[in-house]
Amino acid sequence: MKKKVLIIGTGLAGLSTALRLSTDGYEVEMIEKYHRPGGRLNLLEKNGFKFDMAPTFFSMSYEFKELAEYCRMPMPFEFVELDPLYAVHFEGDSRSYLIYKNLKKLAAEFQSVEPDMERKVARFLKAAGEIFHDTENIVIKQNFDSLFSYLLQLTRVPIKHGPKMFYSMWREMEKNFDSFEVKVIFSLVGFFLGATPFDTPAVYSMLNYTELVHDGYHNVKGGMYKIVEGMVAELDKRGVKMHFGVEVDRFEKNHSGISAFVDKTGKRWDADLFVVNADAASFRGQVMGRPKFSPEKLDSKKWTLAPLTIYLGLDTKVKNMYHHNYFLRRNFKEYAHKIFKNSIKLDKPYYYVNIQSMHNPDYAPEGKESVFILCPVPDLRYKSDWSDAEEIADAIVKDMGERTGFDFAAHTETRIVYHPKHWESMFNLYRGSGLGLAHDLNQVGGFRPANKDEEFNNLYYTGASTIPGTGLPMTVISSRLVTERIHKDHGHLSKK
Template identity: 60%
Template sequence: MSQKKIIIAGAGLGGLATALRLASKGFDVTILEKHHQAGGRLNMLEKDGFKFDLGPTFFSMSYEFDELVQSCGIDYPFEFIELEPLFTVNIDGIDQTFTIYKDLDKLSAQFELFEPDFKAKMEAHLLKTESLYNDTVNRIVHRNFNSLPDYLLQITKVPLKHTPLLFKTMWKELCDSFESKEARMVFSLVGFFLGATPFDTPAVFSLLNYVEMKHDGYHNVKGGMYKIVESLEKILKEKGVKFHYNTEITGAVYENSTLKSITDSSGKHWDADIFVINADAASFRGQILKRPKYSESKLNKKKWTMAPLTIYLGIKGKLDNLQHHNYFLGNNFDEYAKGVFKNRVSFQKPYYYVNVPSKNNPEYAPEGHESLFILCPSPDLRFKPDWNDREEIAQNIIEDLSRRSGYNLNEMIVSKTILSPEHWESMFNLYKGSGLGLAHDMNQIGWFRPSNKDEELKNLYYVGASTIPGTGLPMTVISSKLTTTRVLEDLNQKH
């Protein structure tokens, strides 16, 4: 078994984590990557003396990294920074900025003018979401499903008290927990972390409120998020894993039910015994394998996550009025959230997220400066194919942030980079610029999500975006475990 040759296409976190698990078992692993460096969306931008986390700027469920490290028998290669406060929320038209703490007493003080008996309501909400988490995480999240009956069987093992959550949205669940729109808005933001809105995210994902507020919180990494990638890449090279960058996969050669090789853009064939694809599991089936079920017309009908419009600013001066993570919302939350991803709202006053990575990692900016990252959740290229107005939208955001933060940012900017959904699609082969792959509705989770084992080719597997269990950094680490389990089980059956 240890002599099997494995090729992993894609050096995102899913590809790196799967490579680590398989290399630790003695397999001969090679990683092919389209980009000039590893990481996928978990990447770094360096420009004009500043550093920026390209995509993810924090994560939860840090214990999933514990499992990865322990199962592979390695020392922890990076150091976490736990965030407290977690983030701030500025709602236009409200003088107060909400600072969100895990400390329930500090948190309650933020809402005393808006939500009567907030502490009791939050305790009840967290107790409910904790129960949901404990009753589902091992039955649904940490499992492979071999058939639809297998999936349905596991669902029947989830206590009936959670059944109503299958038929309502995260927003409706929050409406049942809180009376004020302010509390509902703040604690629905976790839906955006899944690349969707609380109005179209199933209520079962309200368990993430428990994860963020009580179970684990949010974390950054000492030295920046890209330390995760650099550390894993170093360990993998020490284990003999080979990396080939600037290598984009454009085709596949298969015979009967076996994938023989994958082909890069130069025409080179890469052969192996086993292939693991760390590209979008749905679009790869359509664009590379040409499966009718995953044709462009079929993919366009699926629900995809938001597309990112990202702005990276090098700032001369310090930004003491901003925390590490900040959200800036308008006063038309329902209308905006329901329309933004289908390009039905104006970007004159967009909602956006602001990260100041140099707060926790001063080396991200020259002395006396800050690095500033802004993410504006946006419609993908199905709904907004032309982003020639990206400079105008970015300027709207910069002016709005200046007004609400108290800084004249236009006079402080010494470096600026803007990436539209078109850029994200091109850089990382994200379908229509969708930032996190397929969205999470009841028709696109569990068994109904594209499998991590190909339905036709017996030696082809998937990890990461648009496969099980879902999107986001910790889910990607879980995905690598589930995919590795599939590979090992299949090999054991052959022996």
């Protein structure tokens, strides 16, 4: 008889795990709080406009290829490489900087502020690449049975990388570059992790290598939600059932482990095995009732910044902007140190803008444009009142117009604003944190919430707040690691 797996949550990690386990002969059923699958990798539609709700690009495309090969299926979506990767606009600077993978073109962009840029970048990326390749299979793609096994595994990493675990990404930039602009731009990957370069270890400079050398960034033909649609179509072929509007709040157990989860209507969802694609830390506290993950314990952890997202439907096309854009200011250190705890005004924030219909024309009616804006903001621990969200959005849209010479406000015919309370409510994001637990030394690898439950042998976790961490490719790797766990404990049900 087939063993049945219930997956709680249909984010990318949950969908990937469902594909792997259904390939391996398990019967899979999925439940989801939101009204459609995808988690944060979702789609918003209004008045003929479409918007990617959160992720707008990804790296490490080979992880998706590995998933497709494992599951013996064609790639469920088509991706396109970005080059240039993105544009960066600094306050008070009339020009923008395009970030190219080609180092000669990249150096030419910065020749006026960073002499000898090509040599410096080549040296920096060589060191970053060594970190990536020396840790990818030793740390990133490994399960750990205990904290000791994690620390033991770290001893296999060449000792030369050790110091970079103990100083910041910003210091690494200062060691390699002179100009403010280059140091800020190359440290943006810290913000991709939902943190800042001042509290992100220097080892994460390996992400600069993944973006500029190893694989680059990719967008999806037809929009990011095509990832979800393609995976769901394949799961449908395999008979995997999905149920929406379902939120679990308690569990039942028997002598062999968890017997069922119970949703807020009282309906039981039983299975042989359970995989949780909700936040691995907050679920343990809020549903499993673990003292180690009580509200006080959770609040003492480091969480990633929360999202304030703005979706604009414009009545005309935008000119003189690239697909992906960062709008930054000159108070970088002050802003980074103060934004987490809401100790700086949000009237002039840093933000990211994606002109979504530029690469995917069907995201907007003909002659119009769909625009996505993301502003990382304090989570609900530090800013619980978001009655000013529309005012902050007004300021961002106005600032963007002044800095680009295009009046976004005047051309807006559709606008939606989601603040951290919305994100917390829609996807059970703890305190509205956008990417789950942060990635400081005390919350990575064996220090991160494990992907196997501490008490029950048939309960597992996958997603951003367990190993290996946050980001689309990381959650695909997470699905592989949890599948390996299940195979180790319960075996393959079909021959590969």
